[in-house]
Amino acid sequence: LFASAEAQMALISDLLDISRMEGGNRRLVSAPFEPKLVLKELTEMIRVTAAKKRIAFASDWNALAGLRVLGDERAFRQIITNLLGNAVKFTDHGGVELRSRATVDGSRAHLVVEVVDTGRGIPPDALPRIFERFYQVDGSLTRGIEGTGLGLAISQNLARMMGGRIEV
Numbered sequence: 001l002f003a004s005a006e007a008q009m010a011l012i013s014d015l016l017d018i019s020r021m022e023g024g025n026r027r028l029v030s031a032p033f034e035p036k037l038v039l040k041e042l043t044e045m046i047r048v049t050a051a052k053k054r055i056a057f058a059s060d061w062n063a064l065a066g067l068r069v070l071g072d073e074r075a076f077r078q079i080i081t082n083l084l085g086n087a088v089k090f091t092d093h094g095g096v097e098l099r100s101r102a103t104v105d106g107s108r109a110h111l112v113v114e115v116v117d118t119g120r121g122i123p124p125d126a127l128p129r130i131f132e133r134f135y136q137v138d139g140s141l142t143r144g145i146e147g148t149g150l151g152l153a154i155s156q157n158l159a160r161m162m163g164g165r166i167e168v
Contacts, residue, residue: 028161033073035111036064039080039100046084046096053088056095063101069109075158079166080113082151087117094118111164127168131156 039061050057080098087096099114122130136149152166159166 028072028075030070030072032068032070033076034064034068035076035100035102035113036061036067038073038077039064039098039113042077042080042084043098045081046088046098049085049088050096053092055088055091055093057088057097058095059098061098061100064111067102067104067109069111071162072158075162079155079158080115082155083113083115083166086151087115087119091117091119122168130168131166 039059043057043059043061047057084096084098094117096115096117096119099116101112103110131152133150133153156166
């Protein structure tokens, strides 16, 4: 019952997020934050989920030590949570790795966060559609993995709003 309620809340939250973005009502907050601290916190959270699935999880966020950026920490957290969550969700053997680095040019920082996994992969013909709302690579009723098909669409929209992008 509790898991069902959590799934319902996640769906409602995703639907509200995508609706706000498409309606132009999702505003970014610009405040200082440390990306390393966000990644460290998410690492601890995802490590538990990976351990339950008996897959390896490694992370390297040390290149971001001491870096403070001006941006929307909540949006950054949401993007990384979605990417890590998908990687763990679709990996049954092997593991997931989080890598990060930054370059600073004057007053601008360029963050690169990579999520690498040994999961089932995405067929080449599905790649053009993975950032579409409600699209799921395996949309069959027997796929055995829950999800709404909104996480990547939300993440891509947030990344673009912050002047970034997500690449596969």
